[in-house]
Amino acid sequence: MAEFRAIPSIEQLRQRVDGRALEARFGREALAAALRDAAATLRAALAAGQLVEPGAGADAIMADAGARLAAATRGSLRAVINATGVVVHTNLGRAPLSRRALERVTTVARSYATLEYDLATGSRGSRAVHAEPLLTALTGAEAAVVVNNNAAAMMLILAGLARGREVLISRGELVEIGGGFRVPDVMAQSGAILREVGTTNRTRVADYTAAASVKTALFLRVHPSNFRIEGFTERPALADLVAAGRACGVPVAEDLGAGNLDAASPWEPTVQASLEAGVDLVSISGDKLLGGPQAGIVLGRKVLIERLRTHPLMRALRVDKLTYAALEGTLLDHWSGRAHDEVPVLRMLHAPLDIVRARAVAMAAELRTGDWTTSVVEGASAIGGGSAPGVTVPTALLRIAWPGWSADRLDAWLRALDTPVIARIQDDAVVLDLRTVSEDEGRGLRELLTSSTPV
Numbered sequence: 001m002a003e004f005r006a007i008p009s010i011e012q013l014r015q016r017v018d019g020r021a022l023e024a025r026f027g028r029e030a031l032a033a034a035l036r037d038a039a040a041t042l043r044a045a046l047a048a049g050q051l052v053e054p055g056a057g058a059d060a061i062m063a064d065a066g067a068r069l070a071a072a073t074r075g076s077l078r079a080v081i082n083a084t085g086v087v088v089h090t091n092l093g094r095a096p097l098s099r100r101a102l103e104r105v106t107t108v109a110r111s112y113a114t115l116e117y118d119l120a121t122g123s124r125g126s127r128a129v130h131a132e133p134l135l136t137a138l139t140g141a142e143a144a145v146v147v148n149n150n151a152a153a154m155m156l157i158l159a160g161l162a163r164g165r166e167v168l169i170s171r172g173e174l175v176e177i178g179g180g181f182r183v184p185d186v187m188a189q190s191g192a193i194l195r196e197v198g199t200t201n202r203t204r205v206a207d208y209t210a211a212a213s214v215k216t217a218l219f220l221r222v223h224p225s226n227f228r229i230e231g232f233t234e235r236p237a238l239a240d241l242v243a244a245g246r247a248c249g250v251p252v253a254e255d256l257g258a259g260n261l262d263a264a265s266p267w268e269p270t271v272q273a274s275l276e277a278g279v280d281l282v283s284i285s286g287d288k289l290l291g292g293p294q295a296g297i298v299l300g301r302k303v304l305i306e307r308l309r310t311h312p313l314m315r316a317l318r319v320d321k322l323t324y325a326a327l328e329g330t331l332l333d334h335w336s337g338r339a340h341d342e343v344p345v346l347r348m349l350h351a352p353l354d355i356v357r358a359r360a361v362a363m364a365a366e367l368r369t370g371d372w373t374t375s376v377v378e379g380a381s382a383i384g385g386g387s388a389p390g391v392t393v394p395t396a397l398l399r400i401a402w403p404g405w406s407a408d409r410l411d412a413w414l415r416a417l418d419t420p421v422i423a424r425i426q427d428d429a430v431v432l433d434l435r436t437v438s439e440d441e442g443r444g445l446r447e448l449l450t451s452s453t454p455v
Contacts, residue, residue: 007039007057008061010036013065016062018066019035022062026073034066034069035062035065037065038060038061038062042057042060080421081445083445085380086383086436087381087382087383087385087393088289088384088385088387089436090385094294094385095287095290095293097293097326097330097344098329098333100333100342101293101326101329101333104325105325105326108321108322108324108325115320115321127318127321128145130324131146131324131328134328134335135331136299139275140272142301142305143302145305146297146318146324147298147317147319148295149285149295150283150284150285150296151186152296153298155186155189155190155313156296156311156313156317158186158191158192159190160307160313161251162191162192162217163190165215166192166193166194166195166213167193167194168211168212168218168219168250169183169195169196169222170197170235171197172202172203172224173220174194174222192218201234202233204236205241209248216248217251218253219244219250219251220254221279223258224389238254238273238279246278251281251301252281253280254274254281254283256269256271256274257283257387258288259289260290261290262289262339267383268387271284280300281298281301282298282300283298285297286327286330287385288386289387290334291330293327348381348436349393356396356434357376359434363398363432364398366446367449369450371453372400372401373402373403374399378396379394379397380394381393381436393435396434397431397432397433399429399430400432400449402454410430410454411430417452
């Protein structure tokens with residue numbers, strides 16, 4: 001029992017220099033609870049016969065308590081280094097924000113803001129005005145409205161314009177996106193009535209016009225952003241579908257998904273092209289190829305947007321001031337013509353292969369000064385986020401290995417670092433794609449790998 005009596009009291013531990021430092025950082029109650037748990041763990045180890053050096057018990061308790069507090073306050077939502085090469089990585093939060101977007105979020109977050117306040121009149125305003133001028137300037141749309149994601153945008157369109165009425169959609173566009181989220185389910189929840197036209201692989205304009213009736217509220221076109229049908233296929237040109245809608249007196253809505261505003265990004269059709277073709281409403285995501293925060297954006301005819309803006313669902317689906325701030329910052333990068341340089345998603349996708357390869361070669365050489373085995377191999381980056389299925393971007397992969405370690409073990413070690421590194425395993429080796437690692441993150445990655453020893 002001598003070892004048990006040698007364990008200092010919680011108060012004695014609190015008064016140590018390291019105890020006072022932990023209390024200043026985490027608070028008195030949290031420290032006391034962590035010290036009690038750590039002391040109990042040490043007592044259990046001593047009771048099981050584990051030997052502890054004289055005087056080491058207090059140090060062990062303090063170290064354990066510090067680790068417990070750090071883990072408890074770290075949170076489950078953590079920043080990671082995305083070295084997978086998947087640019088719009090849904091599981092890793094999709095698009096990282098640009099410097100301008102972050103600055104606007106910080107400015108708005110630390111103070112009150114004109115979310116629903118009109119400075120000109122000194123009275124209550126509308127949050128719907130935010131981002132709309134930039135969206136219409138960039139796309140040519142008459143009006144725009146922002147909600148919390150693209151599924152919400154589609155729900156609002158269907159509920160606002162087609163509740164209790166039919167929506168015609170090609171059978172080949174009844175898709176399921178990530179997480180088991182299906183277009184027919186969204187339509188059912190909105191109160192719209194689904195009516196399939198055409199076949200899985202071939203749908204013509206005549207299929208829409210033959211099915212149209214006084215019950216028809218919308219022609220809905222869903223861009224196949226996460227799948228591709230090849231072979232014996234047919235799909236109406238967008239302009240032809242719009243012309244058919246005009247002839248039948250039926251608006252055409254398009255779920256475009258990726259939110260590409262950049263004609264120089266050839267992987268997905270642009271919002272501008274859809275609007276120029278005459279589509280009445282287009283819905284897109286804010287956090288895919290647009291490169292901003294999670295949001296759903298509906299663009300199109302003003303008379304229809306006003307119906308959505310005043311719909312009861314709008315209050316449930318609206319976004320907060322931080323989303324508007326991040327979205328406006330991102331849109332300003334596009335408006336200024338600097339999106340390829342400033343918006344991380346576009347900067348990564350358009351980074352020249354020789355630049356990515358040079359970064360990989362430099363890091364490989366630096367790591368070889370230690371015990372790492374490295375090489376650089378050719379590979380492919382993915383756009384991700386349910387965009388451009390099957391389309392890849394050439395890249396250079398940094399292959400790393402540690403003596404005696406399997407790829408699975410090394411991959412797990414990377415994920416356990418203070419700043420987790422998410423890599424991928426290819427051909428039984430861990431590879432890092434620096435296309436999705438910023439220059440700042442690259443310096444941090446080199447530091448992690450040169451200062452940490454796999455154990």
